[in-house]
Amino acid sequence: MHKDPNREIQDRLDLVFTTFLRLRSASKVLQSLNAHELHLPRRDRFGDVVWKKPTVAAILQILKNPAYAGAFVYGKTRSIRKDPSSPQTHEVRLPMAEWKIPVNDVYPASIAWETFEQMQQMQQMLADTYAAYDRNKSRGVPRDGAALLHGIVYCGECGHKMVIQDKHRTRYHCTYLRQHYRQHYRVPVCQDIPADPVALQVVESFFQALSPVE
Secondary structure, X not given: OOOOOOHHHHHHHHHHHHHHHHHOOHHHHHHHHHHOOOOEEEEOOOOOEEEEOOOHHHHHHHHOOHHHHOOEEEOXXXXXXXXXXXXXXXXXXXXXXXXXXXXXXXXXXXXXXXXXXXXXXXXXXXXXXHHHHHHHOOOOOOOOOOOOOXXXXXXXXXXXXXXXXXXXXXXXXXXXXXXXXXXXXXOOOOEEXXXXXXXXXXXHHHHHHHOOOO
């Protein structure tokens, strides 16, 4: 991989990195790019650069690629077999701590390796609502209670699934990042939302959707 001499391409990649470090969310990077009608440089099947509308997947691909930090890494993935009786395997990405052999200063770097490490430490923030839902294919576990959306609500700040808090009044609560980073950072609660107003809006939207059928 070589650093593209096109200054516009370099500036756009730098913008992705700096925006993520500022906003800490791939989905917010996407919103920022779309708000300014900015596209991302991509390679087509012939190796030519084409400018395409940004997606979360494209942004994550840039943020997680060590080549932009000048490094080549052996063993970023692992082949696993779901069924021991089947020869078929599929590749899974490994967290940075499990990469086998990183070799630095192989390519011209767009960001410092230390900055890349910082972003990988924040990689739990990279999974936004849609990416996490698509990966997990999970609608959650139904349960009794006033929270109609239990198990299917994702935090708009960090992209992780919210939990239910039933101490006095039912609330949607997100403490994922606080729990994950409590040993290193003082991370506040992302969101704490009362369930009743959400339930009213959900019910109203449901009946509005049914009204044409009626």
